[in-house]
Amino acid sequence: MVALPRESEAESALEWRVDEEDRALAERAASDRESFGILYDRYVRRIYGFCYRRLQTHEAAEDATSQTFLRALTALSQGSNSSGSFKSWLFTIAYHVIVDAHRLQKPMALLDDVHDFAETDPGPEELALTGETGRELYALIDRLPRDQADLIHLRFSGLNDQEIAGVLGKSYGAVRIAQHRAMKRLRQMAAHSGTKGTPQ
Amino acid sequence: VTTRDRKGGSRQDPDADQLAAAWNEITAGRRPSRDGDHADLTAPVELLHAAVPDVPPRPAFMQDLREQLMQATLPVDAPISEPVRHLSANPMVVQSRTSMAAHVPKSLRKAAARWLPIAATITLLMATAAGAYFSIDRPNNEPNGTNIAAPSAGTSESSGSTFLEECDVIGAYFPCVADPWVTEGLIVRANLSGEDLAVSNVQMQGWELDRLGHITFGEPANPVTGVGVDIVTSGAYLAVFSVPVVVGRPLTGGGEFEYPREGSAVELSRGDSVTYPIGSKLEVNNPLEGTRLHFKTILIYAGDPSPDNLAGGDYFAQVEGEGSLPMPLSDYETPEVSIALSYVNPNPIYPFSPSDTSFATHLLGPVAPYGEARGPGIGFVVWAIVRQG
Numbered sequence: 001m002v003a004l005p006r007e008s009e010a011e012s013a014l015e016w017r018v019d020e021e022d023r024a025l026a027e028r029a030a031s032d033r034e035s036f037g038i039l040y041d042r043y044v045r046r047i048y049g050f051c052y053r054r055l056q057t058h059e060a061a062e063d064a065t066s067q068t069f070l071r072a073l074t075a076l077s078q079g080s081n082s083s084g085s086f087k088s089w090l091f092t093i094a095y096h097v098i099v100d101a102h103r104l105q106k107p108m109a110l111l112d113d114v115h116d117f118a119e120t121d122p123g124p125e126e127l128a129l130t131g132e133t134g135r136e137l138y139a140l141i142d143r144l145p146r147d148q149a150d151l152i153h154l155r156f157s158g159l160n161d162q163e164i165a166g167v168l169g170k171s172y173g174a175v176r177i178a179q180h181r182a183m184k185r186l187r188q189m190a191a192h193s194g195t196k197g198t199p200q
Numbered sequence: 201v202t203t204r205d206r207k208g209g210s211r212q213d214p215d216a217d218q219l220a221a222a223w224n225e226i227t228a229g230r231r232p233s234r235d236g237d238h239a240d241l242t243a244p245v246e247l248l249h250a251a252v253p254d255v256p257p258r259p260a261f262m263q264d265l266r267e268q269l270m271q272a273t274l275p276v277d278a279p280i281s282e283p284v285r286h287l288s289a290n291p292m293v294v295q296s297r298t299s300m301a302a303h304v305p306k307s308l309r310k311a312a313a314r315w316l317p318i319a320a321t322i323t324l325l326m327a328t329a330a331g332a333y334f335s336i337d338r339p340n341n342e343p344n345g346t347n348i349a350a351p352s353a354g355t356s357e358s359s360g361s362t363f364l365e366e367c368d369v370i371g372a373y374f375p376c377v378a379d380p381w382v383t384e385g386l387i388v389r390a391n392l393s394g395e396d397l398a399v400s401n402v403q404m405q406g407w408e409l410d411r412l413g414h415i416t417f418g419e420p421a422n423p424v425t426g427v428g429v430d431i432v433t434s435g436a437y438l439a440v441f442s443v444p445v446v447v448g449r450p451l452t453g454g455g456e457f458e459y460p461r462e463g464s465a466v467e468l469s470r471g472d473s474v475t476y477p478i479g480s481k482l483e484v485n486n487p488l489e490g491t492r493l494h495f496k497t498i499l500i501y502a503g504d505p506s507p508d509n510l511a512g513g514d515y516f517a518q519v520e521g522e523g524s525l526p527m528p529l530s531d532y533e534t535p536e537v538s539i540a541l542s543y544v545n546p547n548p549i550y551p552f553s554p555s556d557t558s559f560a561t562h563l564l565g566p567v568a569p570y571g572e573a574r575g576p577g578i579g580f581v582v583w584a585i586v587r588q589g
Binding site: 033034036037040041044045048049052053058059061062065066069070073133134135137138141152155156158159160161175176177179180183186187 | 215216217219220223224227228241244245246247248249250251252254255256257258261262265266268269270272490
């Protein structure tokens with residue numbers, strides 16, 4: 001297992017406090033709009049970033065961000081909220097807004113080349129030759145199956161695997177397996193496309 | 201992580217555990233340990249995070265949205281007279297949506313095009329959550345700005361605690377909506393010729409029209425007869441017809457359908473419908489500068505219904521489904537038949553099971569796979585509903 005640095009305990013406690021504070025604010029938001037404003041200020045950039053990365057235009061990202069917060073506000077006003085993390089719940093709304101937006105867009109190109117890859121690890125020699133760079137790997141994310149791309153973009157938004165499991169409606173274990181496969185597939189694609197760059 | 205292999209046994213995946221733990225550290229802004237044999241797993245993740253572009257929202261957007269949220273007349277303080285009912289997967293429950301009224305603030309109705317999705321969302325939410333409270337008598341000639349949401353608005357209401365509990369089981373809020381009812385178009389048989397009624401083929405087409413775009417419908421090159429229903433799923437639709445048509449606005453307080461005269465401009469927004477004899481549609485325009493128009497055309501037809509045969513202009517159209525009525529329109533005994541559109545993205549709790557009832561017949565529709573979004577042609581289901589008039 002990864003050895004965690006000592007300061008992680010304090011940071012974990014801080015995250016827990018933020019979660020608790022979010023929960024309290026969300027409860028008050030039903031009758032106190034300013035409490036919702038605090039939550040909005042806290043998450044609008046991250047929600048927007050997630051929407052932008054998934055929808056790829058500022059206009060679509062702004063619309064999706066607007067819908068996400070409106071839905072959240074309305075749900076809170078009706079007494080609905082997840083019993084878990086507010087952040088996870090909010091990203092769940094954003095995720096489904098994005099899914100809906102994709103429905104009304106043209107179908108994405110089939111990823112035939114992605115599916116050509118066998119589910120095998122690239123060998124050490126292959127990886128050593130590839131030396132993929134972050135930017136090139138990043139460019140390949142949208143060629144992953146959509147659920148795997150969603151997962152990685154949720155990671156970029158600061159969600160841990162448990163929170164992502166809540167957003168995607170999957171089990172904790174399924175998320176871990178999926179992200180492992182996603183990374184393997186990314187590296188396979190990088191190897192396939194002959195990506196060169198930063199050595200590991 | 202323990203997973204099942206193909207033989208049903210379980211196996212551990214330490215690499216997946218390792219990667220997840222390291223990624224949690226990276227996500228939290230910490231640097232994972234490089235001890236051990238797993239640096240090759242975590243290094244690409246660090247590279248990826250370093251490559252994520254920083255794309256902040258426009259300050260003006262953030263400020264505007266914040267103000268909208270702080271001032272929006274959402275049903276925060278509105279009394280809810282009874283639990284909001286979920287639009288049932290059963291098309292027989294179509295009447296449940298007609299009892300609710302809605303009011304959209306004029307400021308939102310007149311908002312810029314980019315705020316239309318917000319207006320639609322607010323409209324839906326207000327209508328579904330505070331129908332009784334906001335019920336108003338609207339003058340007949342007042343433009344109606346209310347919409348029922350297309351699937352992209354994704355309602356979240358449910359009928360009771362059991363449903364809510366089941367929603368919690370799957371860990372999400374909006375997927376609980378199994379099949380939002382989009383809208384329906386009303387076919388008044390008395391308004392159609394015998395030729396237009398002698399049809400039973402059904403085709404659903406998806407149309408898109410660019411911002412400020414225009415489609416001209418001329419005389420078809422190949423013969424085609426029947427009736428069409430256009431249903432707006434996104435944007436604004438402005439059309440002219442050569443005969444009287446029937447416009448459906450599902451959530452109005454003063455009635456479901458309007459009957460504009462021939463030659464008048466028919467304005468529809470998301471969730472609205474218009475029913476017309478094929479060949480009577482003269483033009484369709486997208487009046488908005490900022491929003492692309494998407495609409496479905498459901499044709500009950502004989503002949504050649506292909507978009508190229510019907511229209512000219514710079515548009516995108518595709519055939520999204522084929523089906524048939526159980527009998528020609530002329531053989532229906534009721535004076536009216538509705539063609540309804542729903543959206544089905546079933547969850548494991550509410551699988552979709554199309555069935556014919558004495559009221560409704562499932563005509564066509566690829567059901568969307570749960571948890572996936574594959575495009576505009578997936579998930580819409582067309583029904584024929586017998587109405588007693």
